[in-house]
Amino acid sequence: MTTLPLDPLTRKKIHRFRSIKRGYYSAIFLAAAILLSFGAELFVNSRALIVRYEGRFHFPTYGSILPGTTFGLDYRYETKYRELKRKFKAEGRGNWVLLPPAPYNAYENDLTEGIYPPTAPDAGSGHWLGTDSTGRDVLARLVYGFRTAIVFSILLLLCNYTIGVTIGCAMGYFGGKFDLFFQRIIEIWANVPFLYIIIIVASIMIPNFFTLMMIMLFFGWIQMTWYMRTATYKQKSREYVLAARAMGASDPYIIFQHIIPNTISIIVTFMPFSISSGVVVLTSLDYLGFGLPAPTPSWGELLRQGTSNLDALWIVSSVVVSMILLLTMVTFVGEAVREAFDPKKHTVYE
Amino acid sequence: MSGNLLEVKAVRMHFPIHGGVLFRRIATVYAVDGVSFNVKPGETVGVVGESGCGKSTLGKTILRLYDPTGGEVLFEGKDLAKMGRRELREVRKDIQIIFQDPYESLNQTHTVGRIIQEPFVIHGVGTKEWRREEAKKLLKRVGLPESAFDRFPHEFSGGQRQRIGIARSIALKPKLVICDEPVSALDVSIQSQVLNLLLDLQREMGMAYIFIAHDLAVVKHVSDRIAVMYLGKIVEFAAAEDLYKAPRHPYTQALISAIPVPDPTRDLSTKQVLEGDVPSPRNPPSGCSFRTRCRFATERCAKEEPTLADAPNASKGHLVACHYADRLDEALKERAKT
Numbered sequence A: 001m002t003t004l005p006l007d008p009l010t011r012k013k014i015h016r017f018r019s020i021k022r023g024y025y026s027a028i029f030l031a032a033a034i035l036l037s038f039g040a041e042l043f044v045n046s047r048a049l050i051v052r053y054e055g056r057f058h059f060p061t062y063g064s065i066l067p068g069t070t071f072g073l074d075y076r077y078e079t080k081y082r083e084l085k086r087k088f089k090a091e092g093r094g095n096w097v098l099l100p101p102a103p104y105n106a107y108e109n110d111l112t113e114g115i116y117p118p119t120a121p122d123a124g125s126g127h128w129l130g131t132d133s134t135g136r137d138v139l140a141r142l143v144y145g146f147r148t149a150i151v152f153s154i155l156l157l158l159c160n161y162t163i164g165v166t167i168g169c170a171m172g173y174f175g176g177k178f179d180l181f182f183q184r185i186i187e188i189w190a191n192v193p194f195l196y197i198i199i200i201v202a203s204i205m206i207p208n209f210f211t212l213m214m215i216m217l218f219f220g221w222i223q224m225t226w227y228m229r230t231a232t233y234k235q236k237s238r239e240y241v242l243a244a245r246a247m248g249a250s251d252p253y254i255i256f257q258h259i260i261p262n263t264i265s266i267i268v269t270f271m272p273f274s275i276s277s278g279v280v281v282l283t284s285l286d287y288l289g290f291g292l293p294a295p296t297p298s299w300g301e302l303l304r305q306g307t308s309n310l311d312a313l314w315i316v317s318s319v320v321v322s323m324i325l326l327l328t329m330v331t332f333v334g335e336a337v338r339e340a341f342d343p344k345k346h347t348v349y350e
Numbered sequence B: 001m002s003g004n005l006l007e008v009k010a011v012r013m014h015f016p017i018h019g020g021v022l023f024r025r026i027a028t029v030y031a032v033d034g035v036s037f038n039v040k041p042g043e044t045v046g047v048v049g050e051s052g053c054g055k056s057t058l059g060k061t062i063l064r065l066y067d068p069t070g071g072e073v074l075f076e077g078k079d080l081a082k083m084g085r086r087e088l089r090e091v092r093k094d095i096q097i098i099f100q101d102p103y104e105s106l107n108q109t110h111t112v113g114r115i116i117q118e119p120f121v122i123h124g125v126g127t128k129e130w131r132r133e134e135a136k137k138l139l140k141r142v143g144l145p146e147s148a149f150d151r152f153p154h155e156f157s158g159g160q161r162q163r164i165g166i167a168r169s170i171a172l173k174p175k176l177v178i179c180d181e182p183v184s185a186l187d188v189s190i191q192s193q194v195l196n197l198l199l200d201l202q203r204e205m206g207m208a209y210i211f212i213a214h215d216l217a218v219v220k221h222v223s224d225r226i227a228v229m230y231l232g233k234i235v236e237f238a239a240a241e242d243l244y245k246a247p248r249h250p251y252t253q254a255l256i257s258a259i260p261v262p263d264p265t266r267d268l269s270t271k272q273v274l275e276g277d278v279p280s281p282r283n284p285p286s287g288c289s290f291r292t293r294c295r296f297a298t299e300r301c302a303k304e305e306p307t308l309a310d311a312p313n314a315s316k317g318h319l320v321a322c323h324y325a326d327r328l329d330e331a332l333k334e335r336a337k338t
């Protein structure tokens, strides 16, 4: 056995998913966007991609900073590549600089004397979507904000699901006191107002990426736990599980060989929705100012700036359009997955 | 030891029904309520009864898929209900089950090969190659092509799937197989093929069967002895021949007379029709549980519960639970009086 044969039901589900075009293409597009965002430094960055100086090539994108002196400048802090490019061009000595298409990072304030940010989109300066009220590039903040939000959501999902699947499975499988105990815990948990807790925590300390994730995890595990409990409970009483028990299979064997493979479609079905809710929660917290600490690029922060600077329409429209695009596509994927994986559509008794 | 492979002694399986805010027990389902019988090595004991009378529960309780509320299940003299994990695991090599619904009893995400090898994997029997070879032999033995090995259960018809289930259950050469309505989900044309397969396997391997069915006609074919169940209890237990020729319990009589047989010699005057519904096992009638549908029922039947005992003037080992087993006409007279 070289390849693990996928059972025809799973193959059918995947086939169905691919046949739902808008979900399928949205999935491809989103996957591409996420992958590209991991290499965002190559597209949106104040560091040059390639510098040719005195016959040698430099690749400053990744790695430690190259001080100005590297390129014969008179300062020891990081080279300003946009200036360097202009300088080399003026000199015309065969040195050159290749900048990314958007030559700004998410943190720098691009301030010119006499011009007050925000500035409108302008291809000439490389601010494709203009700058925000402190002169930071909107595109840069959008792209890095996207990456932060997606990474946050995916990590949150992994943690939530790990806890949810473990506890939910155990509740459904072992039942009894264990199940009752967690049921009560979940009932209490579910009634704790999640937003208040975050607001309280955020007013005591400034949350960072991980504390924020911990807080959300604290509440987020419930949903998957509950679904897994129900799903496991259903699978457990099915005859194929009874058959395994009658053969003398151990509980871990039954859980990992039988129950989890048969509940995987539930897990998969919820993934897109978990991702989108992760993005939405993070964005709203940032919008309210209870999210990631200040200079971190984030959509919520952009949205807040945009709504308070409505004359600088490019800010609010960039982030709103991105948000709508992202959420719509995630919803399309979610819909398609649900449609394709819906067990009710697949139980065929011929 | 008494020469019995399995002895079921006064086994009870009561399911609590919980409800309300405090999750208290609000009712009890008396699914199996004091069942005793035994199985000798290599024989087939049939269990018949209407839907819901507790046949499957009995089977599952014997296997200890449920922990019995009471009673003993002795397998080769040892009580299954008292066994520890490890001991139980060993015994499970010797007792297997075949379920009614071959769609449900096979994990759809596993290949047929994996399903059949599962008993070996669970008990760590043999090497990888040996398991594969053995699984292929088993496939062939139950009449499936070797090519089935890498395919998935729902690429097969109901009868073929049941063969897969049978192959899995005989893999470890068990001493007892509980067949829980193994053919009732199948087309009539396929039923007899599967039944014959089961009989052939029994002849070859010498295992005992507990053969559960709701249809007396099927059971009678394959069984040496038959237990008739009603509302969680055995009401009559006899050799197949005796039970069929001389049923003593009114319920058995009704079941037999319901079998459509073109037998001109049979006395049509004894034809009985079962009327009414089976009472709920949550709330069984007092006295004889059959009395709500018994045309012989008297006052005594409502007060006193009949015990399963040797039927008077019958062959040895013919047990029946009826106050009037031998004198039903008396019961009729008594009824007429009141």
Ligand SMILES: Nc1ncnc2c1ncn2[C@@H]1O[C@H](COP(=O)(O)OP(=O)(O)OP(=O)(O)O)[C@@H](O)[C@H]1O
Residues within 6 Å of the ligand: B015, B029, B030, B031, B049, B050, B051, B052, B053, B054, B055, B056, B057, B058, B214, B281
């Ligand atoms: N796990 C359970 N919890 C509560 N009640 C149960 C449970 N399993 C079975 N019962 C009840 O016990 C009774 C007997 O069920 P069982 O499945 O043993 O009947 P059966 O004779 O096998 O019927 P069928 O011919 O329909 O398979 C039924 O009333 C059923 O509702």
Ligand code: SF4
Residues within 6 Å of the ligand: B249, B250, B251, B288, B289, B290, B291, B292, B294, B295, B296, B297, B298, B301, B306, B321, B322, B323, B324, B325, B331
């Ligand atoms: S004991 Fe009475 S009610 Fe029960 S079967 Fe016999 S005659 Fe009928």
Ligand SMILES: [Mg+2]
Residues within 6 Å of the ligand: B055, B056, B057, B180, B181
């Ligand atoms: Mg049943």
